[in-house]
Amino acid sequence: MKNDNYNNMTENLSRVFLKVSKDMTKIVEGINVTASLKALETFAEFLQNIPDDIKDTIFFGKVQDLKNINLRYEDIVWIVEDFGLIYTEENWQSMLKSEQNKSNLHQYIAKTILSTSMEKREKLIILLAHVEPLIYKTLEISKTKNMKVKKAVNKVSVEDNEGMSAESLGKIYVLAVTYIVFANTDSYTEEIDKRIPFRNNILHNGIVLYSDEDIDVTYELLLGLIEILITVEEQLQEQYCVDEM
Numbered sequence: 001m002k003n004d005n006y007n008n009m010t011e012n013l014s015r016v017f018l019k020v021s022k023d024m025t026k027i028v029e030g031i032n033v034t035a036s037l038k039a040l041e042t043f044a045e046f047l048q049n050i051p052d053d054i055k056d057t058i059f060f061g062k063v064q065d066l067k068n069i070n071l072r073y074e075d076i077v078w079i080v081e082d083f084g085l086i087y088t089e090e091n092w093q094s095m096l097k098s099e100q101n102k103s104n105l106h107q108y109i110a111k112t113i114l115s116t117s118m119e120k121r122e123k124l125i126i127l128l129a130h131v132e133p134l135i136y137k138t139l140e141i142s143k144t145k146n147m148k149v150k151k152a153v154n155k156v157s158v159e160d161n162e163g164m165s166a167e168s169l170g171k172i173y174v175l176a177v178t179y180i181v182f183a184n185t186d187s188y189t190e191e192i193d194k195r196i197p198f199r200n201n202i203l204h205n206g207i208v209l210y211s212d213e214d215i216d217v218t219y220e221l222l223l224g225l226i227e228i229l230i231t232v233e234e235q236l237q238e239q240y241c242v243d244e245m
Helices: 004-028 033-048 056-067 075-085 089-094 102-115 120-129 131-139 149-159 166-181 200-206 210-245
Strands: none
Touching: 056 075, 056 166, 075 166, 075 210, 089 102, 089 166, 102 120, 102 131, 102 210, 120 131, 120 200, 120 210, 131 149, 131 210, 149 166, 166 210
């Protein structure tokens, strides 16, 4: 199933090319042939300098910065805004339909989100407890005994992730989600930002001290991160099907 969310991922790769292309067109229009050739040479040189590997991009560098301690909401909200989220209640409802062929995990997550009998505090804890298996499912990682989620994701999303494609980009988004949710808050030297869905802090220390406003922001951010995982999985599955044809 394709949706507009994932289009934003490919747009992230193509937006810069489109902008530069338009700029070069404006430059070429109305100037002499010599100048036009010079402009096109400059554009060709720009294309040659585009990284061949996703790990050589500024985007990857920004994601790697998420490993830093003492993360604040302002440090990480860009990952959700950049992805471009559009999920509505209708999207979650469609996940419950049998024709969507969704896994039990997906359906359980959708039911939790749509539940009218639970408050956001309860939903937050339940959803956080299922992020790890959702990450494994997204990247098709078979969990083994004593597996560490960040190490497992790093292998797939960094060590084994090469090239410049929507697929490689999607795996970096999963890496970003992993860094955020599974941040080692025990090592934080400043007050933990309660607007971020830190699994370690919430499941170990509870949410009694979280204000209703904290919960609202944290819950919405977590939904955005979950949506990223589900959308990336859909597109990776489509890509795997294409590769097998």
